[in-house]
Amino acid sequence: MESQVLAALQHAPGPVTAAWVQERLGGDLAYTTVMTILSRLHAKQAVSRERSGRAYVWTPAADEAGLAALRMRRVLDGEPDRDAVLTRFVSALSPHDEQLLRSLLDRATDDAPGRDATTNDAPAQDAATDHATSRDAAPDDASSRDAPSNHRRSSTPM
Secondary structure, rough: OOOHHHHHOOOOOOOOOOHHHHHHHHOOHHHHHHHHHHHHHHHHOOOOEEOOOOEEEEEEEHHHHHHHHHHHHHHHOOOHHHHHHHHHHHOOOHHHHHHHHHHHHHHHHHOOOOOEEEOOOOOOOOOOHHHHHHHHHOOHHHHHHHHOOOOOOOOOOO
16 A cells, blocks of 8 residues: 555655545545555655645655665664674675666765765775675675575565
């Protein structure tokens, strides 16, 4: 239902009321159900709201991809060992997804403050950081990604 509400908000001409969303969804849902969905999306930072008289008007803050990213971040935030989770996530990526992630990270690094865009120089790292980075880096070859793992996968839904 959340994705349908988000889709309706994406097609809205601007900020809209819950009643507008309810109407666009065919009116099969109760108004209170639409309000509950909007409130949950607001708690997830997927929509924003502002007062308009006695009611709220709603706008999308995230599309479906943004909502999926929020869910992924929430799962990651709930894990005690973020490094292990990210390492396992990256090691299970397909070669295409790995390349896409590398490109996105490179682009984010290029746009990072403190980086000289004209020379493409990154801020200096100390030797300890360089050593830890090279020691903890995920292998580049695809064969290590395809190797069986003895680790259980999380059953947490995204």
